[in-house]
Every structure is written in C-alpha cells, then in structure tokens.
Amino acid sequence: MEPVRLSKRMAELGLCSRREADEYIAQGLVRVDGQIISELGSKILPNQKIELAKEASRQQANRVTILLNKPVGYVSGQAEDGYKPAATLITAENHFPGDRSGIQFSPSHTRGLAPAGRLDIDSVGLLVLTQDGRVAKKIIGETSELEKEYLVRVSGRLSEEGLRRLNHGLSLDGEKLKPARVWWQNQDQLRFILQEGKKRQIRRMCELVGLRVVGLKRVRVGRIMLGDLPPGQWRYLRSDERF
Template sequence: MTEARNDTVRLAKRLAAEHGLSRSTAEQYIEGGWVTVDGKTIEVPGARVAPHQSVVLAPGASLFDLVPVTLLLHKPPGFEAGLGMAAGAAAHGSRSQGARAALTLLSAASHMAGDAAETRVLLRHFKQLECFTPLPTEASGLVVFTQDPRIARKLAEDIETLEQECIVEVAGQISDHGLQRLCHGLSFNGRPLPPIKVSWQNETRLRFALKGIRPGQVPAMCEAVGLRVVALKRIRIGRVPLAKVPEGQWRYLQAWEKF
C-alpha cells in the first residue's frame, strides 16, 4: 500500500520562502490570482504543493488590484435576499420553507458574459459579502452584494431615501381613478403614503418608482385599487440599473457607477 506524501507544504509558505515575502503578502498574491502551480492558477493559500511542483508568481503581479468589489445580481423568484446578511431573511422574518439564499447564485459560472467592468473574477470576490437591499423571496430583480465598506455604509444609511424602480405585472380590473390613487391617496399599515410615481407600461404591467418601500407595500397598494400582483421585478436602485443582466446571473458594479 502506497503511503501518503508527507513532504507537501502550504502554497503560501512555499511562495513566501522562494520570493522573500511575508506570509500575509504571499497569501494576497495567491488570492489575487497571480500564482500558478504546474501552470494552473491556484487561489487558495492553504493548497498543498510538493517539492517537484512548479510554483510561479506572475511577472508584473500587483496587490493594487485587490480592491473590494460589489456584485449586482438578477435574483430569480424563490431566493431570499435580506438586510445585512447573505442568507438574508432578516428583513422579512424567518426563512421561507424551501427558499435558498440568493448568495448561492454567486459564482464564476454565473458571471454575465460581456460584463463591461472587465474585472478578473476571483474566488475572493465571493467572500465577506453583505446585502443591504432586501427583496421578497417571490420577487425578482436587482440585489446588491458588496465587500466595500463605503458602499455598505451608503446602502445601510440611505436605502430609505434611494428611489427604487419596479415593474409589476398585475391581473384584474383597476378601479375608477385607481392610477391616480396609486400615485397619491393610499395608506399602508395605517399611515398615508407619500406621492409615488406610477404609470402603465402596457395593459398588464405597471411601473412603480418609490422610496422607502416596505415589505408587502406594493401588493397592498394594488389590492386597494382592485388589482392582484402576479410578479414584481426591481430594475433600479438609485442611479444603478439592473441593465441587461440575465436572470440568475450577476455583473460587477463599475467604478463610475454611483447609487
């Protein structure tokens, strides 16, 4: 029976020794996608390498590119995305039976083809992500996951004042003056609602643009004027649109985009 090798070492330790680096710097180069083992990029500092294996640090490797990222996901219905947590049911109560966390959709395989950001996809981009843009499990559309503390703070503090745009598919017959009432004149949870921009996109779809949206608010508004919500899709938060991201895929927030 062949004995298991016991002469392997952690990739970070090997890289640090061969290039005179600190262990933490070696780990950053590895997580930045700058290190190959036998010609294959390895992004896990704890990977084990044998003495005969070739470990190469890419020429021109830089740590300046290791900046926090923000991912814009087109969440399909049936996935949870909640406030301040990746699994995300905090804003809507306990987890719905059978629902999965929207975070599980984020991987290199689900990255949108043709992403204009042209950022190298790294394993580190899927770690320590926070979500401050809750969206009901049954809804679809734009959800933001970020590693950037500045964007996290912006969303946490300003989500109530950022305008959100949603496309709502409805069924039923709207009551007389129903559109005007949707724009101004309804209440929710016993409180009058502020003016809201609502318009018809076509015979079955309404466009809502509103701030400080509450869970259940849009369905309750539609019911008040004789309509039933069939589907809800969020297409914009502040100045950042979902754009052409296919359902179940994501793109990077570009440096010039601001909420």
C-alpha cells in the same frame, strides 16, 4: 456639545458603516485629532477631526459591489424555509460574460457580501449585494431617497381614483407612504418608482386598490439599470458607475 460614539460619527460622516468603523478601530486604523483610537465604544465630540489610515482606504477599495438578476425561488438574505439565499448564485459559472468592470472573480468577493435591500422569493430583477457599508447606506440607509423602479404585472380592475391613490394617498402599517410615481406601461403592467421599500410594499399597495400582483421585476436602483443582465447571472459594479 454631547459626545457620540466614534463608530456612529464615522458612519454619519459617510466614512464607512458602523460595523466597518468598529473593524478599523480594533485594527488601530483610526485617528482622532491625530491620536490613534483603538478601543471599541470610544466617544468623541462631533467637532473632532477623524482620519482613516491608508490601509483602511485600501481595504475599502478592495470591497466589491455585485449586481445580480435574481430569479424566482431565491431569498435576498439568510436561508429560510428551505429556500437558498441569492448570494449562493455568486459563482464563477454565473458571472455575466459581458461584465466590463475588469475585475477578476475571487472567492474572497463572496465573504461578507450582504444584500442592500430585498426582493421577495417570488420577485425577480436587480438585487444589489455589497461588501461596502457606504454603498449599503446609500441604498437602504434611514435617510436614503434613492429611487427604485419596478415593472409590475397585475390582474384586476384599476379605477382612475385607484391609480391616483397608488401615486399618493395610501398608508401601510399606520404610516402614510411617501408619494410614488405609478403609471400604466401596457395593458396589464404598471411601472412603479418608489423612494422607500417596506416589506412587500408594492404587493400590499396593489391589494389596497383591488389589484393582484402576478409578476414583479426590479429594473433600476438609483442610476443603475438591470439592463441586459440575464436571470441568475451577475456582474460587478464598475468604477465609473454610481447609484
């Protein structure tokens, strides 16, 4: 049995993200077989018992996840080419009045807030921002199979064969794509359900079958729907909601 980094093992077990694990280890909040481990980079055997102190659980409970209806013109992550990050929209003024989470907005909720997945500058809809590494892993981790659903307005002609290829049969960057579910929502709009999120994937898939995307909106991540959240507004993920 090969030793593994403690932070990696904690992430594998779903206790937290690797970054969070390093924070907890440095704070002396992690025990392995009853012993506090506070040295970063420590290795353990996979069968050793890991426990998080109550303080770590308290810190996790205070981390928030935010659902934003991203408008056009904002980037998902760091500022680029003069465009503002979507996280700059997380202000008291933009808080959705219909938020039923019961959470009071605090400026501390914007610290360490990272996008779990991306939406292009010219795409709109549901963007998840979270302080919780467990949530990010659930949505964009290497083993994630969480569905993402999109409404996609297109121009051009799509044959039956093209529609079949959108569902199963396309490759990007030399890799076969996972099967998708794609069907006509109305005359000029397709509905896509994907289990992966390569860069500009839907736009590139459409190009391969002779279509041009003229509008793209994400309406669902896992079991969380965009619903009636207005563009540019956000709300907290409620305690009874799960991706």
